[in-house]
Amino acid sequence: MIDLVEKNKEYILDIIAQGYEGEGIAKIDNTFPVFIEGALVGEKVKVKIVKSKKSFAYGKLVEVMEQSKERCAPECGIYKKCGGCKLQHSTYKEQLKFKHERVKDCISKIGKLDESLVKFPLGMEEPWRYRNKVQLPIGLVNGELKIGFFAPRSHEIIDMESCLIQDEIADKVVELTRSWIIKNNIKPYNIDGQYDESGILRHIMIRRGFTTNEVMVVIVTNGRELPHKEEFINLMVNNIPGIKSIIQNINSKPTNVILGLESLTLWGSETICDYIGQFKYNISPLSFFQVNPIQTEVLYGKTLEYANLSGNETVFDAYCGTGSITLFLSQKAKEVYGVEIIPQAIENAKINAVENNVNNAHFYVGESEVVIPDLINQGIKADVVVVDPPRKGCDKKLLDAITDIDAKRIVYVSCDPSTLARDLAILEENGYKTMEVQPVDMFPHTARTEAVVKLTKRDEPLKIVKFEHLEEERKAEAFAKGKKRGRRPQKYGKY
Numbered sequence: 001m002i003d004l005v006e007k008n009k010e011y012i013l014d015i016i017a018q019g020y021e022g023e024g025i026a027k028i029d030n031t032f033p034v035f036i037e038g039a040l041v042g043e044k045v046k047v048k049i050v051k052s053k054k055s056f057a058y059g060k061l062v063e064v065m066e067q068s069k070e071r072c073a074p075e076c077g078i079y080k081k082c083g084g085c086k087l088q089h090s091t092y093k094e095q096l097k098f099k100h101e102r103v104k105d106c107i108s109k110i111g112k113l114d115e116s117l118v119k120f121p122l123g124m125e126e127p128w129r130y131r132n133k134v135q136l137p138i139g140l141v142n143g144e145l146k147i148g149f150f151a152p153r154s155h156e157i158i159d160m161e162s163c164l165i166q167d168e169i170a171d172k173v174v175e176l177t178r179s180w181i182i183k184n185n186i187k188p189y190n191i192d193g194q195y196d197e198s199g200i201l202r203h204i205m206i207r208r209g210f211t212t213n214e215v216m217v218v219i220v221t222n223g224r225e226l227p228h229k230e231e232f233i234n235l236m237v238n239n240i241p242g243i244k245s246i247i248q249n250i251n252s253k254p255t256n257v258i259l260g261l262e263s264l265t266l267w268g269s270e271t272i273c274d275y276i277g278q279f280k281y282n283i284s285p286l287s288f289f290q291v292n293p294i295q296t297e298v299l300y301g302k303t304l305e306y307a308n309l310s311g312n313e314t315v316f317d318a319y320c321g322t323g324s325i326t327l328f329l330s331q332k333a334k335e336v337y338g339v340e341i342i343p344q345a346i347e348n349a350k351i352n353a354v355e356n357n358v359n360n361a362h363f364y365v366g367e368s369e370v371v372i373p374d375l376i377n378q379g380i381k382a383d384v385v386v387v388d389p390p391r392k393g394c395d396k397k398l399l400d401a402i403t404d405i406d407a408k409r410i411v412y413v414s415c416d417p418s419t420l421a422r423d424l425a426i427l428e429e430n431g432y433k434t435m436e437v438q439p440v441d442m443f444p445h446t447a448r449t450e451a452v453v454k455l456t457k458r459d460e461p462l463k464i465v466k467f468e469h470l471e472e473e474r475k476a477e478a479f480a481k482g483k484k485r486g487r488r489p490q491k492y493g494k495y
Contacts, residue, residue, distance in 0.1 A: 001396075001405045005028060005032060005034070005049055005052045005057045006046065006049065006052070006152070007049050007051065007052050008050075009049055010046055010047065010048050010049075010051065010062060011028065011034075011046070011049065011059070011061075012028075012044065012046050012047075012065065013028070013034060013036070013044070013045055013047055014026055014028035014043075014044055014045070014405060015036070015039045015040060015042065015043045015044075015045060015051070015074060015105075016041065017041060017100070017322060018040075018041055018098055018102075019035055019195070020102060021037075021086070021089075021391045022037075022038060022086055022087050022098060022447040023035045023037045023038075023039070024036040024037075024038070024040060024043065024045070024061075025084050026039075026043065026045070026047070027061075028057075028272060030206070032057070032430065033055075033057070034047065034049070034056070034057045034058070034059045035056065035058050035059065036058075036059040036060070036061050037056070037061065037086065037288050037329075038061045038080075038089055039061055039064070039188060039443065040070060040089070040090060041068065042066075042068045043064055043065075043066055043067060043068045043165055044065045044066035045061055045062070045063065045064050045065060046061075046062040046063040047059035047060065047061060047062060048060045048062050054245060057082075060223050061419050066085075067165070068094075070090055070091045070093070070094035071089055071090065071091075072088075072089065072091050072114075073089075073091065074088035074463045075088065075090055075110055075156040075164055075330050076163075076164050076396045078148075078158055078159075078160060080150050081151060081442075082125075082148075082151070082158050082160070083151060083152035083157045084149055084165075084446070085164075085445035085446060086445075086447060087445050087447060088445050089448060092123065092127050092444065092445075095441075095444065096120065096121045096123045096441060097444065098441065099121050099439055099447075099449040100118065100120050100121055100449075101267050102447075102449065103118050103121075103449065103451055104118045105187050105417075105421075106417040106418050106420065106421040107417070107420075107421050107424070107437060108185065108294045109421075110119075110307075110418055110421035110422055110425065111421035111422065111424045111425045111428075111434075112425055113424060113425075113428070113434055114462070115420070117434055117435070117436060117437050118437040118441075119436065119438045119439070120438065121303070121439035121440065121441045121449065122298055122438065122439070122440045123236050123441045123444070124294065124295060124441060124444055127441075127444030127445065128164050128165060128444075129164065129165065129166065129168060129247040130292045130294060130444065131165050131291045131292060131357075132207060132208050132209070132210055132274070132292070132293055132297070133165060133205070133206070133207045133208075133291050134163065134166045134167075134170045134205070134206050135203055135204075135205045135258050136149065136160070136174065136203060136204050136307045137149075137150060137157050137189045137190055137202070137203055137212075138177075138181070138188045138189075138190065138201045138202060138204060139159075139188045139189070139190060139191065139192075139193075139383060140172075140187075140188055140190070140191050140192065141156070141157060141193075142192065145178065145182060145188070145469055146158075146159045147159065147160065147174055147204065148160030149163075152169070152218055154193070155190070155193040155194075155208050155312070156193060156495070157190065160174070161174070161175070165444070165445060166206075167206070167208045167210075168240070169206065169208050169215055169240065169241070169259075170206040170208070171314050172239065172240060173204065173206045173215075173217055173236070173240060174204065174206075174419075175221075176235045176236065176239055176240075177232075179205050179235075180228065180231060180232050180235055180460075181201065183230045184227065185199055186200055186227055186396045187199045187200055187201070188200070188201045188202070188221060189201060189222045190202070196220060197222070197254075198476065199222055200221055200222055200223070200225055200226065200227070201219065201220075201222075201407070202215070202220040202221060202222055202251060202258075203218075203219075203220035203222060203258050203259075204218070204220070204366060205217070205220065205249075205258070205259075206218075206220055207272060207283060207285075207289075208242070209271075209274030209275075210274060210275060210285070210293045211274050211275040211293070212242075212272070212273055212275070213241070213242040213245070214242055214244040214245075214269060214272035214273060214275055215240055215241075215242045215244060215245075215272065216244065216245040216246075216247065216271075216272045216283070216285070217236050217240070217243065217245070217246050217247070218247040218248075218249050218259075218263075218285045219232065219246075219247070219248055219249070220248075220249045220251055220258065220260070220410075221248060221250055221251070221258060222252055222358070223247075223250065223252050223449075224228050224264075226248055228267065232246075232266075232343050232488065233246055233266055233267045233308060236267075237267065243268065244268050244269050244272050245265070245267075245268045245269045245270065245271065245272050246265075246267040246268055247263050247264065247265055247266065247267045247270075247285050247414070248263070248264045249262070249263045249264075249285055250262045250263070250264070259285060261286075263284075263285050263286070265449070268278075269282045270284060270329075271283055271287075274289070274291055274293060275293075275369045276290070276296055276297055276324060276328075277301075277328065278298065278301065278331075278356075278394025279327045279328070279356050280340065280352075280355055280356055281326070281352055281355075282351065282355065283325070283350070286344075287322065287348060288322055288345065288348075289322075289324075290324070292443065295322075295440055295441065295442045296442070298322070298440055299320070299413065299440045299442065299450060299452060300325060300328045300376065301328075302438050302440065302452045303325060303328065303329075303386065303411050303413055303452050304328055304329065304331070304332065306331070306409070306411045306436070306438075306452060306454035307329060307332075307333075307384050307386065307409065307411050307454075308328070308334035308384075308409065309333050309384065310332070311332055311333070311334060311495065312334050312383075313333050313334055313382075313383040313387060314333070314334055314335045314336075314380065314381065314382050314383055314384075315329050315333045315335070315336045315337070315338055315382060315383065315385070316336075316337050316338070316339070316372055316375070316382040316384075316385045316386070316405070317329060317337065317338040317339065317341050317385060317386045317388075318360060318368035318369060318372065318385065318386065318387045318388070318389075318394075318398060318402075319339070319340060319345075319388045319389045319390070320338030320339055320340045320345075320349060320363065320388070321340055321342075321345050321349070321388070322345050322348040322349050322352060323338050323346075323348070323349030323350075323352050323353060323361065323363060324352070325386060325388055325413070326338040326349065326361050326363070326489060327353065327356060327358055327361060327370065329350060329386065330353075330360050330361045332360045333360065333384075334360065335360050335361075335362065336360060336361045336362070336363065337361075337362050337363075337375060337380065337382070337473055338361060338363045338364070339364050339366065339367075339368045339371045340364075340365065341365070341366060341367055341368075342365075344467070346363045346364070346365045348486075349361075349363045350363055356486075363441060366388075367395075367398075367399045368395075368398050368401070368480045369395055369397035369398040372398070372402075372405070373401055373404070376404070376457055379406065382405050382407050382412070382483050383407055384408065384409045384411065384412050385402050385405060385411070386413065386416075387402070387410070387411075387412050387413065388413035389413070389414070391415055391416045391419065392416075393414075393416065393419030393422060393423050394419075394421060394423050396426070399423060399426050399427060399430065400430070402427070402430075403427070403430040403431060403432075404444030406457065407457065408456065408457055409412050409454065409455065409457070410427065410432055410453075410454075410455040410456075411452065411453065411455075411457055412424070412427075412452070412453040412455065413450070413451075413452050414450060414451045414452075414453065414455075415450050416449070416466055417439075417451060418448070420451060420453065424453065424455075427455055431457060432455040432456065432457055432458060433456055433457075434453060434454075434455045435455060435456055436453070436454045437451055437452075437453045438451060438452045440452065440454070441452045444484050478492070
């Protein structure tokens with residue numbers, strides 16, 4: 001098989017499928033897969049092989065010889081360099097179709113469930129300018145100032161004047177910041193991809209409340225020194241509509257982490273506020289807040305629908321974060337108990353509850369798989385359990401703890417279809433039935449998708465096959481993920 005594919009050789013190939021990152025997949029001799037970024041299903045393409053492995057290869061798109069009707073011209077001028085919106089060459093309708101197939105594939109192959117359970121994704125009417133937050137590195141490249149995003153898998157800053165998925169006010173802030181830096185010759189911390197301890201400026205961050213129109217600008221510095229501070233403040237105050245907060249964040253550590261722990265308010269308020277549905281949230285520089293508030297309301301609305309609350313239920317919200325889903329659930333629940341391992345998030349959750357006059361939400365710090373059994377031992381029994389885990393999915397101990405609760409319904413909010421499918425298989429084995437899977441497009445023009453799942457308790461537990469089969473079936477996904485980072489495909493551990 002190795003002899004089939006030669007590095008640096010060009011091939012003409014038919015694209016027959018899309019990988020988990022949206023890349024086109026072709027097969028040489030109908031057996032050997034080649035992953036080609038930027039290619040669409042149904043296209044005939046000329047490809048140059050850039051890397052060849054024993055069982056697959058990566059190709060660079062040289063020419064589209066027969067074009068898909070769903071191909072469109074990317075609207076962003078730095079689309080190919082940036083790599084953030086890797087699906088811009090596809091119509092939005094086709095993007096939603098890809099995400100639908102992605103979730104169905106995981107549900108059927110990994111979860112061993114009927115793909116008909118997966119509904120078509122809930123997309124956006126206007127899939128542009130949807131992000132309320134942007135963080136941009138500042139640096140010098142060959143002596144020239146750059147403010148933009150890092151290129152994929154590098155510290156090379158791709159200069160940016162406008163980003164079509166960020167709020168327009170961010171473009172204006174970047175323009176003003178750039179002129180201020182050049183005029184005053186302020187030295188960045190990033191010089192040609194390396195940290196320079198004598199440099200001052202690290203990042204510029206912009207947050208905007210879509211409902212309130214309040215704007216926060218955060219300048220991240222290497223230490224407390226910030227020359228020409230008053231000029232920067234005046235530029236923002238006089239030119240940015242809705243400006244409410246100007247913050248200096250201090251981060252002196254040689255790290256890729258963007259924000260430090262210390263923030264100084266240079267002008268205005270320490271926070272801005274925004275709404276999701278009827279609930280108000282105070283947002284600080286370090287606060288977590290969903291970056292697409294329009295689709296967040298759709299996601300939370302579907303979560304509330306699947307919870308099917310009448311007002312008499314007790315609800316456990318595992319991985320509750322700053323309590324945003326918890327507050328949504330509190331509208332129709334008797335009592336809601338939110339659990340989160342990060343203490344700062346729980347403090348924010350408590351503040352959010354007070355700000356919104358919510359009295360039936362209670363928050364606990366700790367691991368859900370530990371705290372929830374403790375709550376049960378205290379006589380607190382949940383009728384409904386909601387989980388919203390990170391990308392790695394739920395801890396096996398938590399899934400077992402949920403099963404022991406014997407709740408009537410589980411609502412699973414997921415940001416990764418593969419770990420979602422894995423966890424659904426376990427919950428199915430433990431006596432729950434997957435009723436419906438609803439993808440929600442939170443990040444248009446990217447390969448990422450989220451989903452909300454409704455599960456109900458079976459009358460009798462259903463024992464299904466164990467999970468040894470998952471290893472082989474997820475290798476293709478591991479390839480798709482691992483290849484983008486230039487490393488060997490990751491191994492997925494068994495429970």
